[in-house]
Amino acid sequence: MSEVKTILLAEDNPKDVELTMEALADSKLANQVVVVTDGVEAMDYLLTLGKYKTRKPGNPAAVILDIKMPRMNGIEVLRAIRAHECLKMIPVIMLTSSREEQDLIKSYELGTNAYVVKPVKFSEFVDAVKHIGVFWAMLNELPEWKTNEYTK
Numbered sequence: 001m002s003e004v005k006t007i008l009l010a011e012d013n014p015k016d017v018e019l020t021m022e023a024l025a026d027s028k029l030a031n032q033v034v035v036v037t038d039g040v041e042a043m044d045y046l047l048t049l050g051k052y053k054t055r056k057p058g059n060p061a062a063v064i065l066d067i068k069m070p071r072m073n074g075i076e077v078l079r080a081i082r083a084h085e086c087l088k089m090i091p092v093i094m095l096t097s098s099r100e101e102q103d104l105i106k107s108y109e110l111g112t113n114a115y116v117v118k119p120v121k122f123s124e125f126v127d128a129v130k131h132i133g134v135f136w137a138m139l140n141e142l143p144e145w146k147t148n149e150y151t152k
Contacts, residue, residue, distance in 0.1 A: 007032070010041070011095075020095070021033060039072025064093045092112050093112070
């Protein structure tokens with residue numbers, strides 16, 4: 001049996017983090033969820049840099065990205081993920097409040113796997129996150145791929 005992989009959640013809004021974590025827990029996922037609050041921290045986690053340099057190697061099952069984050073936004077993170085040979089196969093889901101057409105287009109141009117606009121109603125938000133978690137963490141099959149050990 002394969003090891004249960006983490007889910008990386010990059011979200012700077014504490015309320016959205018809390019709702020997302022609650023929805024994922026309601027889905028009964030066994031996956032650990034690692035929360036980072038900006039894009040720089042997301043890339044540090046993925047590339048095992050900074051405070052994540054001693055974490056166990058391996059890519060997450062999926063990355064859930066908000067677009068509007070400080071230091072490095074979600075679109076910049078997506079671009080960086082797709083540019084790294086050791087990261088480019090990770091499923092990336094944009095979970096954002098942005099309904100801006102250019103964000104949607106740019107996300108798909110850069111290779112996002114899904115673009116989900118955060119529903120305003122609590123129950124719809126929870127349902128959307130549950131579906132994301134179940135599909136990307138449990139049902140989706142990923143090819144065996146190189147480790148995420150980044151060569152500096």
